[in-house]
Amino acid sequence: MKANVHSVWYMPLVSGILIFLLWYGIGHYMVIDQMATDNLSRTEADNVRKIMLPYPHEIWEALLEESDALLSATRSTFTAATIGFLFSVSVGYLIAMFLASSILVKQAMYPWVLVLQMTPVVILAPIFVIWLGQGLPSITAVTFMIGFFPVVANTTMGLVSTDKQLIDLFRICNASKSQEILLLRVPYSMPYFLTGLKIAGTLAPIGAIAGDIFVGSSSSGAAGLGFMTIVFNSQLKIPALFATALVACVLGFVFVGCVNLLHWWALHNWHDSMVKKED
Amino acid sequence: MLPRPFVRFDALQKRYGKGPLVLDSLDLSVREGEFVSLIGPSGCGKSTLLKLLAGLSPVSAGDLVIDGMKPVDAREEMFYVFQEANLLPWSRVLENVELPLRIRGDARDRRRERAREMVELVGLKEAERQFPWQLSGGMRMRVSIARALSVRPKILLLDEPFGALDEMTRDGLNEDLLEIRERDPFTAFFVTHSVAEAVFLSTRIVVLSANPGRIADVIEVPFAFPRKAELRESPEYLEVLAVATRALRDVISES
Numbered sequence: 001m002k003a004n005v006h007s008v009w010y011m012p013l014v015s016g017i018l019i020f021l022l023w024y025g026i027g028h029y030m031v032i033d034q035m036a037t038d039n040l041s042r043t044e045a046d047n048v049r050k051i052m053l054p055y056p057h058e059i060w061e062a063l064l065e066e067s068d069a070l071l072s073a074t075r076s077t078f079t080a081a082t083i084g085f086l087f088s089v090s091v092g093y094l095i096a097m098f099l100a101s102s103i104l105v106k107q108a109m110y111p112w113v114l115v116l117q118m119t120p121v122v123i124l125a126p127i128f129v130i131w132l133g134q135g136l137p138s139i140t141a142v143t144f145m146i147g148f149f150p151v152v153a154n155t156t157m158g159l160v161s162t163d164k165q166l167i168d169l170f171r172i173c174n175a176s177k178s179q180e181i182l183l184l185r186v187p188y189s190m191p192y193f194l195t196g197l198k199i200a201g202t203l204a205p206i207g208a209i210a211g212d213i214f215v216g217s218s219s220s221g222a223a224g225l226g227f228m229t230i231v232f233n234s235q236l237k238i239p240a241l242f243a244t245a246l247v248a249c250v251l252g253f254v255f256v257g258c259v260n261l262l263h264w265w266a267l268h269n270w271h272d273s274m275v276k277k278e279d
Numbered sequence: 280m281l282p283r284p285f286v287r288f289d290a291l292q293k294r295y296g297k298g299p300l301v302l303d304s305l306d307l308s309v310r311e312g313e314f315v316s317l318i319g320p321s322g323c324g325k326s327t328l329l330k331l332l333a334g335l336s337p338v339s340a341g342d343l344v345i346d347g348m349k350p351v352d353a354r355e356e357m358f359y360v361f362q363e364a365n366l367l368p369w370s371r372v373l374e375n376v377e378l379p380l381r382i383r384g385d386a387r388d389r390r391r392e393r394a395r396e397m398v399e400l401v402g403l404k405e406a407e408r409q410f411p412w413q414l415s416g417g418m419r420m421r422v423s424i425a426r427a428l429s430v431r432p433k434i435l436l437l438d439e440p441f442g443a444l445d446e447m448t449r450d451g452l453n454e455d456l457l458e459i460r461e462r463d464p465f466t467a468f469f470v471t472h473s474v475a476e477a478v479f480l481s482t483r484i485v486v487l488s489a490n491p492g493r494i495a496d497v498i499e500v501p502f503a504f505p506r507k508a509e510l511r512e513s514p515e516y517l518e519v520l521a522v523a524t525r526a527l528r529d530v531i532s533e534s
Contacts, residue, residue: 165365172333172359173382183382187369270369270410 020056027053054239059246062239069228070247077224078251080136081208084143085255088200091144092151093193099152100159100185110156117149121207125214135217139224142211147200154196158189191271194263201259205252225251284308285466286332286434291341293327300491301327305341307485307494311433314460314467316477316484318523320531324492325470329436332468333359346433353434358427360437364419366411366426373398373407376425383430390429397425400459417448424456428463437469441476453479454508461505474523479511484523488530495533496526 027049034045050058063070095113099106121142128138162185170180212226223231225248232240268274291305302324309315317325330336331343334350345353358379366375373394380390398407401421411419420440427435441449453476460467471477477484478500486496500519502510510516 165361165363166367168333168335169359169361169365170382171335172354172357173379174354175382179382183378184367187367190369270412272412275410275412 088147096155139211143207146207150199158192319487
């Protein structure tokens with residue numbers, strides 16, 4: 001088993017090459033098909049194919065060509081995603097603390113948190129624009145709305161499920177409420193919180209891009225990746241559209257990678273999921 | 280004149296909510312420095328008794344006085360050793376041991392020093408930087424005991440602390456516990472399922488009957504301290520062991 005785990009690193013590479021071959025194959029078939037059915041010349045058929053399915057190397061060329069615009073858009077989206085993420089996490093944590101403070105509060109308030117979560121953000125977008133105006137504040141609000149719930153749900157779960165025996169220990173120590181929260185409940189709920197954090201981290205770039213599409217603004221170079229999508233689409237720059245997707249994907253990986261690093265750092269020397277037990 | 284009892288149970292009753300009586304008409308006086316073991320069939324309320332002493336659960340009727348105080352007010356003088364080691368998994372050994380002192384508000388240097396002393400006392404100096412998951416069950420229990428002793432408790436409540444350990448580890452910890460008690464005397468209430476353990480450790484063994492828990496028998500264990508491992512092989516020890524075993528069998532066959 002162990003040998004297998006170590007020898008699979010090249011498997012994604014192999015499957016990647018297969019996908020590329022398939023990609024070029026389908027493109028080639030499309031050109032032949034267009035030439036036969038619509039009586040187009042090879043160049044004309046290839047132009048149609050370029051709009052339908054640009055080849056990977058064409059996407060790469062588009063990426064280099066539009067690199068300035070994409071770089072500034074990435075920066076803008078990254079900023080919105082980061083701010084929105086930080087809001088999701090901090091406000092989410094405070095909401096969780098509030099919900100976990102008593103069963104009564106949780107019973108009274110949790111349904112309303114659910115209502116907030118269940119309302120599609122896309123519908124709220126115009127309202128955000130009215131309140132906050134077009135641009136970064138609204139995009140941040142959309143990102144927050146998409147990302148805060150996993151933090152709330154997971155952290156609340158962790159805070160209220162703290163080990164009863166450990167709570168007894170703190171009672172015997174005559175611990176104050178705030179000591180119980182800071183020294184026991186907060187660290188105990190850390191793995192739960194970090195799970196919420198991971199989900200929020202995955203959602204933040206998506207939220208920022210979706211927010212950019214609905215409530216973004218192009219003024220003073222503030223256009224994000226979502227806005228670029230609209231621009232490239234209207235200009236029929238399809239390879240650039242694919243390139244935008246690629247950049248967004250990389251941004252997502254970077255974001256999630258950072259959050260995973262934090263997750264590892266916080267848990268690696270004590271939590272069951274991280275430590276190797278010698279049984 | 281007899282000294283004032285240190286801990287006194289007076290016609291004590293306990294029930295949870297509107298449920299049946301768990302403990303009934305308990306009368307017991309304990310002098311300072313005694314080591315009282317509580318044995319009895321499961322459901323006799325031994326652990327409940329400790330919870331009452333610790334003030335984790337209120338007395339339903341009657342009286343429980345500890346050093347002239349109600350249990351909740353006497354917490355400063357007590358500590359509790361749980362069935363499981365009950366350590367904070369995210370804290371190292373030393374931090375676990377100093378936790379009660381930290382909660383109490385002791386200065387960092389002072390509590391570190393005391394924690395080091397306790398960790399050394401239980402023989403875990405080498406492991407002080409380790410996390411609980413890196414320790415064996417016996418070592419974890421030692422940490423738990425070191426933590427309890429860090430506050431210099433006048434009363435130590437132990438709820439089957441060695442129940443999950445193998446016999447050799449358990450015997451070793453029993454001897455260590457008595458040795459520590461020679462240096463830092465405390466009054467002990469010790470819940471156990473093991474008659475042998477109770478005889479080895481105690482000055483008195485309280486045998487409880489079940490449903491509801493009542494005191495069926497109190498057995499004096501006359502051996503002087505310090506007690507060494509060899510005590511377990513002496514005829515006197517085996518005699519008391521037989522008496523206690525019989526007393527336990529009697530309450531079990533009654534119920």
